[in-house]
Amino acid sequence: MAEPKQERAVKTREAILYAAAEVFDEYGYTGASISKIMERAQVTQGGMYFHFKSKLGLAQAVLAHQQEFVTIPHGVPGLQRLIDLNFFLAGELQTNVLFRASVRLAVEQGDFGMRDVTAYQEWVEQFHSMLCGAREQGELLPDIDEREVANVLVGAYSGIQVFSNIASGRDDLQERLGSMWRIMLPGIATPQAIENLRIPRHVRRLAA
Amino acid sequence: MAEPKQERAVKTREAILYAAAEVFDEYGYTGASISKIMERAQVTQGGMYFHFKSKLGLAQAVLAHQQEFVTIPHGVPGLQRLIDLNFFLAGELQTNVLFRASVRLAVEQGDFGMRDVTAYQEWVEQFHSMLCGAREQGELLPDIDEREVANVLVGAYSGIQVFSNIASGRDDLQERLGSMWRIMLPGIATPQAIENLRIPRHVRRLAA
Numbered sequence: 001m002a003e004p005k006q007e008r009a010v011k012t013r014e015a016i017l018y019a020a021a022e023v024f025d026e027y028g029y030t031g032a033s034i035s036k037i038m039e040r041a042q043v044t045q046g047g048m049y050f051h052f053k054s055k056l057g058l059a060q061a062v063l064a065h066q067q068e069f070v071t072i073p074h075g076v077p078g079l080q081r082l083i084d085l086n087f088f089l090a091g092e093l094q095t096n097v098l099f100r101a102s103v104r105l106a107v108e109q110g111d112f113g114m115r116d117v118t119a120y121q122e123w124v125e126q127f128h129s130m131l132c133g134a135r136e137q138g139e140l141l142p143d144i145d146e147r148e149v150a151n152v153l154v155g156a157y158s159g160i161q162v163f164s165n166i167a168s169g170r171d172d173l174q175e176r177l178g179s180m181w182r183i184m185l186p187g188i189a190t191p192q193a194i195e196n197l198r199i200p201r202h203v204r205r206l207a208a
Numbered sequence: 209m210a211e212p213k214q215e216r217a218v219k220t221r222e223a224i225l226y227a228a229a230e231v232f233d234e235y236g237y238t239g240a241s242i243s244k245i246m247e248r249a250q251v252t253q254g255g256m257y258f259h260f261k262s263k264l265g266l267a268q269a270v271l272a273h274q275q276e277f278v279t280i281p282h283g284v285p286g287l288q289r290l291i292d293l294n295f296f297l298a299g300e301l302q303t304n305v306l307f308r309a310s311v312r313l314a315v316e317q318g319d320f321g322m323r324d325v326t327a328y329q330e331w332v333e334q335f336h337s338m339l340c341g342a343r344e345q346g347e348l349l350p351d352i353d354e355r356e357v358a359n360v361l362v363g364a365y366s367g368i369q370v371f372s373n374i375a376s377g378r379d380d381l382q383e384r385l386g387s388m389w390r391i392m393l394p395g396i397a398t399p400q401a402i403e404n405l406r407i408p409r410h411v412r413r414l415a416a
Contacts, residue, residue: 117375179357
């Protein structure tokens, strides 16, 4: 039985988006080409242009789907969940090409003339809602602004993963994240909350 | 009187490097071209190729000279000097195209296939030596590792300036830096030291 037309179109669009992410992850925006992406997705020129008109359009779509490329684990509200999410994302950056491509485009977008803050803002919202959970649990210092902390965390995380990528291909990302959290916690959380929090130990990946 | 040959060559090299930084700042690596840089530097093709063989070579040179593009202010050893340096660099990012171009190349280098950690490492060394000064002044908490803090600061700063650039063209960089320092200080410095430190107030630039 033939697939309904609409369903097929959705599948094609998805296949293109995933192929684009893979190619951007491997070659960067500048090194990527529509033809490489078409080949990877096994779509025709007609199929490609029905969904995406340009490489820039593809990059915008991969960037816009950043949070869809990861499945954020459930958990009990509070700071531990935020810390665990940070370490979960580190693992995703090391193993999930779709998420990694999207983060790469977010950081390098200046080089191909984009300036889209959406991916950053969505993480600010995500971190902010977790910090609000921590506030309800009584874990935050009284004079801390949840939105301010969320903004600093997103910026700091973003730079630390770039530095880690250039220094070690992200091998030392968990180690650097652990340092970040140990330094930041006393300015965010009550001493009592800190005592109960666990910063995951760094397990160095085997060299690829 | 004609300039000695060697002196002229040094001047030409400098002019090319500065023109390259200007063009990279304006167009990014991918958008820049050797011919734009030659025109800006007012050098001939022969003059260019005597000093630099490729656009990549130019980008590597601009990246390698990052700390030469700023004059780090003198100051009394201690944390205040490190904080002041952070805010000084924010001003340089807003006004000094040469420094800004070099930082831009350091962040976006993945898109054109480079992976050079030198610029990051040099800032780690700079921040580390200032933290050692702070240690000698008795400002740091006993269990803090100066090198670990320097690494976190360089990564965090780098990402916060990227986020600020994408969000506001770096208009809000001082504000974001102030947040970062307020959050980080309790994990780095003694309460007594924090009492004496001044985090510069944010003065919003007029829109360009």
